Amino acid sequence: AKTYDIAVIPGDGIGKEIVPVAQQVMEKATEGVADFRYDDFDLGADRYLRDGAILPDDELERIKGNDAILLGAIGDPRVKAGVLERGLLLRMRFDLDQYVNLRPSKLYRGVTSPLADPGDIDFVVVREGTEGLYCGAGGAVRRGTPHEVATEVSINTAFGVERVVRYAFELAMKRRRHVTLVHKKNVLVNAGDMWQRIVDRVGEEYPQVTHDYQHVDAATIFLVTEPSRFDVIVTDNLFGDIITDEAGSVVGGVGYSASGCINASKEYPSMFEPIHGSAPDIAGQGIANPTAAVLSAAMLLRHLDLDEAAERIERAVESDIEANAGIDRSTQEVGRDILSRL
Ligand code: IPM
Numbered sequence: 001a002k003t004y005d006i007a008v009i010p011g012d013g014i015g016k017e018i019v020p021v022a023q024q025v026m027e028k029a030t031e032g033v034a035d036f037r038y039d040d041f042d043l044g045a046d047r048y049l050r051d052g053a054i055l056p057d058d059e060l061e062r063i064k065g066n067d068a069i070l071l072g073a074i075g076d077p078r079v080k081a082g083v084l085e086r087g088l089l090l091r092m093r094f095d096l097d098q099y100v101n102l103r104p105s106k107l108y109r110g111v112t113s114p115l116a117d118p119g120d121i122d123f124v125v126v127r128e129g130t131e132g133l134y135c136g137a138g139g140a141v142r143r144g145t146p147h148e149v150a151t152e153v154s155i156n157t158a159f160g161v162e163r164v165v166r167y168a169f170e171l172a173m174k175r176r177r178h179v180t181l182v183h184k185k186n187v188l189v190n191a192g193d194m195w196q197r198i199v200d201r202v203g204e205e206y207p208q209v210t211h212d213y214q215h216v217d218a219a220t221i222f223l224v225t226e227p228s229r230f231d232v233i234v235t236d237n238l239f240g241d242i243i244t245d246e247a248g249s250v251v252g253g254v255g256y257s258a259s260g261c262i263n264a265s266k267e268y269p270s271m272f273e274p275i276h277g278s279a280p281d282i283a284g285q286g287i288a289n290p291t292a293a294v295l296s297a298a299m300l301l302r303h304l305d306l307d308e309a310a311e312r313i314e315r316a317v318e319s320d321i322e323a324n325a326g327i328d329r330s331t332q333e334v335g336r337d338i339l340s341r342l
């Protein structure tokens, strides 16, 4: 069996409860095929409140030495919004050049969608992960005065857009061969025009893949009126953030939504995390649903080319959800049930 080094960052709140379950499941699914050497990181709100550290440089370097990262959740009401989000989560996405934020949405059998007639929902959002409005370009002047000016500048580079668009077309080749660009090119004419030209140009290299375009506001409507029309959506960082929360909700809640922050060139480790947050309201009670973390572990395994193990986990989760959706179970019970179905 091959050994893989995995950086484990449980983070805050329920992250600490669900990550160990995901580890158990990935171990069992790879028995005899892969072994994992875990490198545990104490990062998040508790660490920050204890010694002020958010992501020390030497720890980031240590993270880089791993094959992949398993992350729980980041965020805590005791810490001012933005401190850990920017200093820890976004810093890793940026410094590890995780330019593809991959967010699949699938309506599992047994799960009740809030939509009356959801149809077959199975699409993936390829959200750009290192540019756009998340870059931190901008600033505030005359802060606190009536003449305060605050700017955030959206950075879009041809290099950054092309690599994520290419990833989307490659992914579409393995799926239903349709890419939808979501943007707001009727208003954001500079970036929107560049995204569209790049999609058109890359699309020419994939004649088997069809592509279309939707303004982001219209896309939010189609996500609730006809989500089955989507296969692969490619979009910028902020639009992707917003529509993947909506996507999580149409498939029955972000509790089932996994994600990968992927450095597709494999220069740095990729990071896998549930889309949901740290849920401080239920943290510490042992009742958080670990399903999204388990599905994130499956994505991690697929990234390490352990496809068969990833599929086993996905099948186990699928049958667990079908049998038990709607039943109140503890974190441990869900973990045990998924393990028993592997
Ligand atoms: C997400 C989260 C993050 C984001 C926050 C916590 C910085 O909402 O992973 O979707 O905006 O990307």
Ligand code: MN
Pocket: 241, 242, 245
């Ligand atoms: Mn988000």
